[in-house]
Amino acid sequence: MSKQEQVQIRLTTKQPKYSVNDAPILVPSTLKRYGLSELVNNLLDLDTHVPFEFLIDGEILRTSIAKYLAERHLSTENIVVIEYMESMLPPQKLASFQHDDWISSVKGYANNYLTGSYDNNVRLWNDSGECVYTLTGHKDAVKAVDIGLNQDGFLTIFSAGMDRKAMVWQITGDEPNLLYECNGHSDGIQCLTVSKSLSHFATASNDSTIRIWSNSAPTEDEASANVAHTKKKKRVENAGQIKTSATLLEGHIGAVNDIAFNEDQPNILYSGGWDHSIRSWDIDQQVNTMTKNCEKVVLAVDYSNYSGLIATGHTDSDIRLWDPRSEDGVNVKLSLRGHQKWVSSVSWAPQSAYTLCSGSYDGTVRVWDIRSKGSVYTMEEGQEKMFAVDWCDGRILSGGESQMLSIFETGSLSLSQS
Known part of the structure; x- marks a missing residue:
C-alpha cells in the first residue's frame, strides 16, 4: 500500500473561543470539511461537537485539500493556511x-x-x-x-x-x-x-x-x-x-x-x-x-x-x-x-x-x-x-x-x- 500523501496546514480563526495553536501540522491531503472539523473539535477537546466551515484564500473549501490545490496548480509542499469558523446550521x-x-x-x-x-x-x-x-x-x-x-x-x-x-x-x-x-x-x-x-x-x-x-x-x-x-x-x-x-x-x-x-x-x-x-x-x-x-x-x-x-x-x-x-x-x-x-x-x-x-x-x-x-x-x-x-x-x-x-x-x- 502506498503511503498516503500528507500536507502541512496552519489553522487560524477569527473566533477567539475556538482558537487553537497555529503551529503547522501534518494531515492527510485527502481531508475534506468533515475530517477537518473532526480535527478542530479534537484539538479543542469540546464536550459538544461543533461543525465548522473552512476557507483557503477566502474561498470555502468544498473538496479535499488535495483537489483544491491541484485545481489551482498549487504545491502540496507549501504550508496551507486554512481559516475556520462555526458553520451556519440549515434554516x-x-x-x-x-x-x-x-x-x-x-x-x-x-x-x-x-x-x-x-x-x-x-x-x-x-x-x-x-x-x-x-x-x-x-x-x-x-x-x-x-x-x-x-x-x-x-x-x-x-x-x-x-x-x-x-x-x-x-x-x-x-x-x-x-x-x-x-x-x-x-x-x-x-x-x-x-x-x-x-x-x-x-x-x-x-x-x-x-x-x-x-x-x-x-x-x-x-x-x-x-x-x-x-x-x-x-x-x-x-x-x-x-x-x-x-x-x-x-x-x-x-x-x-x-x-x-x-x-x-x-x-x-x-x-x-x-x-x-x-x-x-x-x-x-x-x-x-x-x-x-x-x-x-x-x-x-x-x-x-x-x-x-x-x-x-x-x-x-x-x-x-x-x-x-x-x-x-x-x-x-x-x-x-x-x-x-x-x-x-x-x-x-x-x-x-x-x-x-x-x-x-x-x-x-x-x-x-x-x-x-x-x-x-x-x-x-x-x-x-x-x-x-x-x-x-x-x-x-x-x-x-x-x-x-x-x-x-x-x-x-x-x-x-x-
Whole structure:
C-alpha cells in the first residue's frame, strides 16, 4: 500500500473561543470539511461537537485539500493556511401564515412580520401567527412595505402600490392611525425603502422616477391645496393628510424595479430597473453619481454596509455583486448561479459581509455565502413564483404566489460574521 500523501496546514480563526495553536501540522491531503472539523473539535477537546466551515484564500473549501490545490496548480509542499469558523446550521421552517392573495412584499422587525398583498391590503402578524392588524386604504395591489420604530417608540408602517400612492401609518393604540399618504407618481409604485433613522423614505415607479419623501406631516401649503380634494370623497378610510412635495430623481429609462439606501450614508440611494442599469444617487444634490450597466433587466437590489457591495437579481436567473466604489462602468465583482428562473428578490443577512438570501420565480429561496461557488442552502417552497424575501433578526421571510408567508430560523450566523 502506498503511503498516503500528507500536507502541512496552519489553522487560524477569527473566533477567539475556538482558537487553537497555529503551529503547522501534518494531515492527510485527502481531508475534506468533515475530517477537518473532526480535527478542530479534537484539538479543542469540546464536550459538544461543533461543525465548522473552512476557507483557503477566502474561498470555502468544498473538496479535499488535495483537489483544491491541484485545481489551482498549487504545491502540496507549501504550508496551507486554512481559516475556520462555526458553520451556519440549515434554516429551519418555523411557521407559515395564510393570505387571501399573492404576497408581493415582506418585511420583519423584532417579532413583527409585515406583508403587502395583491388583495390591496397590508397585514401585520405576530409570532403566534395572529394577524394583529389589516391596514386598508390602497385601491390596487400593494407592491412594497417597510416597518420601523420611530423616535417616540411607536411602530411606523410604510406601504406603496400600483394605485400610485404611498401610505404611512403609526400604531399607537388598539388601531393603526394613517398619518398621511404620498401622491406624485404617474404610474404604479414598484418599491419603497426607508432610511435607517426613519427620517425619510424613497419610492420608485413604473414612471421611471424615484421620489424621496421626508417622514413628516404635510406642510400647511400642501394641506390647504388638498382640502377640496378630501371633501369630495364620499368615504375616507382611516383618513390621513395628503403629501405631494418630494425630491425627484430622474435618469432611468423604463420602470425602476428596486431601491436600497446606504445605511452608513443615508443621502446615498441605489436603484435598478428595466434599462439594465444599477445607479447610485446623491439625494441631497439630486444627482446620479454612478451608473453600472449589464446585459439583463435588474429586478432586485440590496446593499450591505458590512461588505460595501450591492447585490442584484436579474431576469437571466443570476445574482450579481457590484462594488459601487469602483469607477468601472461594468465591473461585476461576482455572479452567483443556481436559480432556474428570474431572481425577484435579494436580501443581505444583518451584520454580514458574506451571506445573503434570494427568492426566485423557480419557487425556491436560497441562502448564499459569497465565498462559496454555489448556494449554501435551498429551501424548496413549491412551483409557485417567489416574489419577496427579507432577512431580519435571525429569520428569513418569504412570500409569493403560494399566498403563504413562510418564516425560517437561521441561527447565529457565526459563519457570516467571521
